[in-house]
Amino acid sequence: MPSFSALRLPAALVALAYVLAAPLPATAGPGFLSLPGIMMPAANPVPTPEPVTEITASTRVNGNQVSIDWVATGVAVRDQEIYRHTQAELNGRVRIASLSGTARSFTDTNLAPGTYYYSIKVRDTALQVINSNAARAVVAGDNPGDEPTFDAEVFRNGDAWTARNGNNVVYRGGDMLDAMQAAVDSLTPGRTRKETVLVRDSGVVGPHAWDGDVKSVDLPSYTILDVRGTIRVEDSGDDTIVPIRAMRAKAIEIRNLKIEGNPRYGVWIQSSSDVQLGHIQMLLHATRTVGLGIRIDHAKGPRSSKVRLDYARIEGSKHHGVETYGVDDLVIGNVVTVDTGGSGLILNDTSNARVGSVHATRPSVNGGGYAGLRLANNAGPDIRVDQVTVRGGARGVFCVSGSHGITVDRVDIEGTGQQGILIEDCQSVSINGGSVRNSNAEGARIASRTSNEHRPSSNNTLQNLRITDDRRNPAQPYGIRETAAGGTSNNRILNNDLRNAGTVTDLATEAPGTRVSGNRLTGQ
Structure with a gap:
């Protein structure tokens, strides 16, 4: 039976060095002058084709071969490269194929059993490069058509469930969990x-x-769970069912999991290490009281560590889509959330984290101050997020309560009810590029609270952002606003395009020691 691992993957800006090194077509085309390594517009240039904006990649395993499929939104793909690597990070990957712009699938054959990751690099005709994160595949057998290997299995016949280990039936009854x-x-x-x-x-x-306890399947150390069906939770009263839980465990893996209904948490990992979560999907519109998708914390004492989440799509959760609290050494490929009551992804007291992308539609959908990506409660240091895409909801990116040492490489935020970006009581946070559009409060704000509970905001950077409000009735008062109250100081606001960014003003800064340079304002 095939296994699936999917990632919804966003665009990244092309590096200038790559542009200069990239070969040009023999004919640059009407409206352009071609020089070695440079394409310059001439009179009446042809409009640039719409660049690819997003890739969704998936893998299918059949015996000892892996098929990689992907969908590229936008148009005008020029060429593509397929990479294989043995970890989710892009470092150390090996190119295994170069394909034309029309290809949307590739099969890697004759693989030894093991875990593999695949990424795709696309270049469009506008010379923009899109580097995907890694889609995971587990090769279990040696021959095409092999079933996934297992030591025990669970199956249903009518209303009766059977659990079997080899020839031994260990359960027969009516309860799936x-x-x-x-x-x-x-x-x-x-x-x-x-x-x-x-x-x-x-x-x-x-x-x-x-x-006195939730109902759950508890995973001990050295356990792999592979759920090919859907677990539908139909609880009454309070949410008291957590389908999958691990407490003080190590070396656990959940390869595939789909949950619907109203669990308390879909997955709850407590004080565990060496955790691998593969392809997780949840439809939680029925949750009433708690209703959180994936929670990874240190509730049983020690901090959780060495946690990897390849892909999660969470819809309709009462609270957060994915939450960590007290976690070190975290790698997340892609988190996609829709209509969450809290944040899409929230990292609390989490350090040494790498996140590929967060794509949140209407986070904090019922009001409140959460965000597509929220970093809180002393999150950091050494957190890096490649891409945050947010549509609607409360906020796009929200850093708060002493979080520090965080880099977000690119944002694509539109239509938030509050700030597109809010940095409050955080230190050494960098937002390195992208766009914020049509927020109902500041496009981006740096501020500090006056409670003295956490150190004030300082040494933060907002750079290379395009912030605008192009609605017929603009409501974004400031493009970027920095306030001095509470002790804010020594930030950097550099090289942002803030034309038509604010109804009050495009850029307002108050804090001592802040460097402001290279920003483009309305009329410039």
Whole structure:
């Protein structure tokens, strides 16, 4: 049975060095003068084709081969390269194919069993380069057509669930989660190598009467869970079902998981290490009280560490889509959220994190001050986010409460009810480029609270941003606003295009020591 891992992947700006080094077509085309390594517009230039803006990539495993499929939005793809690597980061990847601009699939063959990652580099005719993050594939067998390998399996026949380990039936009954737990419990006690439970079918769980604990499948160390069906939670009263939980565990993996209904949390990882989450999808519009997608924390004492999340799509959660609290060494490929009551992705007290992309539609949909990406409660240092895309909702990026040492390389924020970007009581935060459009408060603001609970904002950078409000009735009062109250100081506002950015003014700064340079304002 094929396995799937998907990533929804955004565009990145091309580096100038790459542009200069890129070969030009033999004929630059009407409206352009061609010089070695440079394309210059002549009179009456032809409009630049719409660049590719986003890639969605997926992998399909069939025995010892992996098929990579992708969709590129926009037009005018010029050429493409496929890379294989053994970790989610792009460092150390190996090019395995160069393809024409029309290709949308590729198959990598004769692979040894193991975990692989694939990324795609696309160049469009405007010479913009889009580097994807990594889509994950696990090759389990040696021959095409092999089923995923497993040690115990769970399946449904009518209303009856069966859990089986080899020839031994370890559960037969009507409860999906009980069957899954029985399969997990049947694995080798005290093992030091991972063993796998495969869940073949979909089912409904709940309701659960509160008995002092949530109802869940608890994963011990060295366990792989691969759920090919959908778990639908139909709880009554408070949300008291957490379908998948791990507490003080190590070396656990959830390869595939789809959850619907009203769980308390879809996945809850507590004080665990060496955690791999593959392809996770949740439709949580029915959640009523808590309703959070994925939570990774240190609730059982030690901090969670070495956590990898390849892809998560969370819709309709009552609170956050994905939340971490007390986590070190985190790698996230892609988080996509729609209509979350809280943030799309929120990193609390989390350090050494790499995030490929966050794509949040209407975060904090019911009001409040959350964001597509929120960094809070002393998050940092060493957090880097490649891309944040936000449409609607409360805010785009919100850094608060002592968070520090954070870089966001590119933002694409539009139509937020509050600030597009808010940096409050944070230090050494850099937003390095992208666009903010049509916010109902400041496009970007740097501020400090007067409570003295956290150090005031300082040494933050906003640079290379295009901030504008092009609505018929603009409502964005400032493009960038920095306020001095609370002790804000020593920030950098550099090389931003703020034309038509604010109804009050495009740029306002107050704090001592702030450097302002290279910004373009209305009329310039």
